[in-house]
Amino acid sequence: MFIRKSFLFIGLFIALGLIFALHTYNSPPHPAREGKPLKVVASFTILKDFCEKITKGLPHIKIWAIVPPEADPHSYQPTPLDSKILSKADVIFINGLNFEKNVEKMIQSSGFGGKVYKVTGGVKTRPDLSDPHTWHDVQNAILYVKNIRDAFIKEDPDHRSIYQENGGDLIQILEQLDLWVKKTVQKVPLEKRVVVTTHDAFWYFGKAYDIQFLSPVGITTEAEASAKDVATLIDFIRDHNIKAIFVENLASPRLIEQIARETGRSLKGTLYADSLSASGGPAPHYASMIKHNVQTICKALIE
Numbered sequence: 464m465f466i467r468k469s470f471l472f473i474g475l476f477i478a479l480g481l482i483f484a485l486h487t488y489n490s491p492p493h494p495a496r497e498g499k500p501l502k503v504v505a506s507f508t509i510l511k512d513f514c515e516k517i518t519k520g521l522p523h524i525k526i527w528a529i530v531p532p533e534a535d536p537h538s539y540q541p542t543p544l545d546s547k548i549l550s551k552a553d554v555i556f557i558n559g560l561n562f563e564k565n566v567e568k569m570i571q572s573s574g575f576g577g578k579v580y581k582v583t584g585g586v587k588t589r590p591d592l593s594d595p596h597t598w599h600d601v602q603n604a605i606l607y608v609k610n611i612r613d614a615f616i617k618e619d620p621d622h623r624s625i626y627q628e629n630g631g632d633l634i635q636i637l638e639q640l641d642l643w644v645k646k647t648v649q650k651v652p653l654e655k656r657v658v659v660t661t662h663d664a665f666w667y668f669g670k671a672y673d674i675q676f677l678s679p680v681g682i683t684t685e686a687e688a689s690a691k692d693v694a695t696l697i698d699f700i701r702d703h704n705i706k707a708i709f710v711e712n713l714a715s716p717r718l719i720e721q722i723a724r725e726t727g728r729s730l731k732g733t734l735y736a737d738s739l740s741a742s743g744g745p746a747p748h749y750a751s752m753i754k755h756n757v758q759t760i761c762k763a764l765i766e
């Protein structure tokens with residue numbers, strides 16, 4: 464009996480040894496981050512979406528968005544929890560270009576000791592104004608993805624091949640999306656492509672896809688429209704028989720509702736400008752946001 468038990472133990476020992484040896488053999492050569500989470504903060508939802516897709520399948524990556532879905536990154540006030548999470552993070556991704564100003568302030572005040580990656584590196588910016596809404600041109604979003612992919616490779620080189628593969632898949636999806644937007648917009652005659660929306664968030668979108676955007680407020684939702692600007696816009700809508708008037712998911716609809724009322728127009732839906740929707744909404748991802756905006760705009764323009 465004693466001998467049999469010993470054999471059982473020796474057998475178990477050999478089996479465990481074999482499992483351990485096989486595991487070691489299969490592990491990457493420099494397991495620097497093995498078992499250690501990489502804590503990632505994204506300033507707003509669109510960057511979080513790109514981070515999630517690039518790191519898909521890697522359980523050691525933890526991603527937190529400071530500005531939540533449906534909240535306004537221009538004016539968002541970070542909470543004590545945001546500051547606590549940021550202080551323990553390894554990296555933060557920001558848009559920059561004066562977009563998420565309070566988040567940038569928090570980077571200084573939270574005691575964050577990690578690396579700041581600005582995703583707009585290499586993007587050609589609007590010449591006349593400091594306009595941060597560069598992501599609405601899908602080609603710019605592709606640059607964001609390349610910058611985020613390269614940052615992950617730099618921070619976590621052991622998983623380079625996964626970042627390259629996921630990044631490549633996402634770039635391919637965005638290239639197809641860009642073509643789809645061009646094809647869809649081209650079905651609308653050029654002279655009909657004039658849109659009125661709450662704030663000046665769609666300059667890059669308009670430039671990339673040949674649509675003219677007008678808005679009573681400037682590039683930040685915090686700006687106030689002057690009575691003169693509003694009157695000029697109302698005259699323009701009447702003179703040019705513009706019917707495509709939209710509200711946005713964040714900016715206050717009050718002014719645009721007033722303009723629609725005074726010009727006898729009806730509002731044609733909600734565009735997603737600066738934040739994604741929550742998961743049950745029409746724009747929970749970057750690609751679904753672009754599709755939703757294009758479909759909503761084009762439907763109103765050909766009516």
Ligand code: ZN
Pocket residue numbers: 537596662663664682683684736737
């Ligand atoms: Zn904005």
